[in-house]
Each structure stands twice: as C-alpha cells, then as structure tokens.
C-alpha cells in the first residue's frame with residue numbers, strides 16, 4: 264500500500280481549511296492553542312503549513328524532519344524560517360505575498376491616524392469619566408496635506424501611498440532600488456535618500472523587511488534626523504526599528520509620537536516603551552481580519568496544493584525559477 268502524504272500544520276485551523284487539507288493526505292496539527300514542539304509535529308511530514316507566530320524553523324527543526332519537501336508559510340514575511348538551511352536541504356519555501364497587502368496597509372494607516380489624533384488617549388479620557396464641560400484638552404496634529412515618507416516601497420508601501428493620496432498627502436519613499444520613473448509617476452511618489460526622507464517627513468512609515476541589512480535601520484542616529492513633530496510607524500517587522508532608541512526619542516519628545524504593530528523579540532515589548540502615552544501599540548495584527556486570514560490560508564494551501572500535484576511552484580522564495588516543481 265502506498266503511503267499517504269502527511270501535511271503538518273503549526274497551529275489549529277478552521278474546519279474549511281482542514282477539509283481542504285484532508286482531501287490531500289493525512290493532517291497533523293497541535294491538540295491545543297499552546298505552542299507546539301515543531302520538530303515533533305513535523306517529524307513525519309512531507310509538507311508543512313506554518314505561521315510566523317508559532318516558532319522559528321531552524322536547523323534543529325529541519326534536522327528532525329527528513330521527509331519535508333516544502334514549507335508553505337501563511338505570511339508574507341519569512342524571517343521565521345532559515346531559508347538558507349531549507350535550500351541546502353532541498354526544501355522549498357512558499358509565502359503569501361498577495362493576500363496581506365491591503366489589510367496591513369490599512370492597519371499601518373490606522374496606527375498613523377491613532378498616533379497623530381491621540382485616539383487611544385481620547386478613548387481612555389472618556390472611559391475615565393474625565394469628559395467634563397467644554398472641549399477635551401487633547402490636541403493631535405493634522406494628517407491631511409502633510410508629508411508621508413515610506414521606507415520600503417514594496418506592495419504594502421504602494422498601498423500606503425494610495426491611501427495617502429486620498430488624504431492629499433505628499434509622498435516620498437526610500438527603497439534599496441529606486442522604482443522606474445513610470446512606476447513613480449503611477450504611484451505619485453518621489454525617491455529620497457534615507458536621511459532626506461527622515462528630515463522632511465511628517466509621518467515616517469517603516470515597511471522594509473527584516474534581515475541582516477535592515478536590523479536597526481532606524482536607530483538613534485536616524486531618529487535624531489526626524490522632525491520633533493514627526494510620527495514613526497512600524498508595521499513591518501520588529502528589529503527594523505531599534506525599540507530602545509525609539510523609547511528614548513519618544514520619552515524625550517525628540518519625535519512627537521509613534522505607532523508599532525511589531526516589536527523586536529515579540530511578543531515581548533521593550534519595557535521602556537510601555538509607559539509612553541505618545542505611543543500606540545498593537546500585537547502584530549497587520550493582517551488580522553477574518554477575510555484576510557482566510558485568503559492567506561487559502562493562498563498558502565494553493566501553494567502547497569500545486570506542489571503536491573507536481574505543478575509549477577507558486578510564490579517560491581528559495582528557488583529563483585518559479586517554474587521549479589517539487590521532486591516526487
């Protein structure tokens with residue numbers, strides 16, 4: 264009897280997703296919401312479906328999973344997977360770059376608005392019964408007609424630029440590679456070097472991926488270049504911003520405010536950030552809408568499905584030739 268393929272999932276998933284996977288083979292997933300031992304969970308798996316929140320997939324995990332052919336991550340980011348180690352072991356890694364884009368841009372924009380207009384502080388003010396007669400002593404800053412600077416002009420950056428145009432904002436960007444002029448014209452953005460962008464922007468939006476080149480891309484020196492009235496938002500990855508340096512800049516009012524959906528070493532948060540009232544925090548919920556999560560899961564399953572059926576791989580990160588298919 265031929266062995267059925269084994270698909271392991273790093274966390275519990277909803278019935279429609281399970282049903283889809285069960286039509287392909289045996290499915291293994293954790294019994295509870297508690298963090299799973301990934302090496303144990305994946306040890307017989309041919310294919311794995313993972314998220315960035317369930318632990319890092321490193322050499323030790325991969326060494327325990329000799330059958331693994333493909334890891335499909337339900338995320339755009341893949342810094343939770345040792346890609347080099349996967350490539351060396353002949354394991355393909357696929358992500359979901361499309362599904363997360365609009366929801367993450369919405370959240371980044373929301374953090375910007377919340378930080379600029381003191382929405383969290385205002386909420387606490389009302390709940391504390393402090394809303395007396397007259398106008399509340401809570402004053403934010405205008406967002407419309409201001410300057411947005413986007414660091415990392417990928418798909419989410421482009422969506423941010425689109426939203427900013429609706430607020431009559433002027434948009435600049437910094438990216439490893441400058442976009443072609445026709446693309447800049449289409450998005451209505453102009454390229455600036457990082458220092459100029461930091462010095463000129465009212466709202467600095469960090470959307471660069473995390474990696475050795477971008478760790479602490481925004482540190483004390485970069486924060487010092489920003490306007491004292493500026494707001495920083497990081498909805499990309501923790502570690503792209505140096506959180507200790509950010510906490511000091513916010514505390515000393517060297518910048519006005521910040522919004523963070525991600526922190527370095529999350530779920531832990533640098534202790535100096537927590538007491539700051541000019542900071543809005545969120546627990547990495549950029550893609551957390553029901554619709555987007557379902558789309559991401561489906562996109563990840565489609566990536567996996569193609570591989571199971573021997574079709575050309577979609578969204579493959581560690582093989583330049585997207586047409587590669589997984590050996591049977």
Ligand code: DGY
Nearest residue numbers: 315338339340363550
């Ligand atoms: C992504 O897709 O990378 C989001 O940050 C969710 O982890």
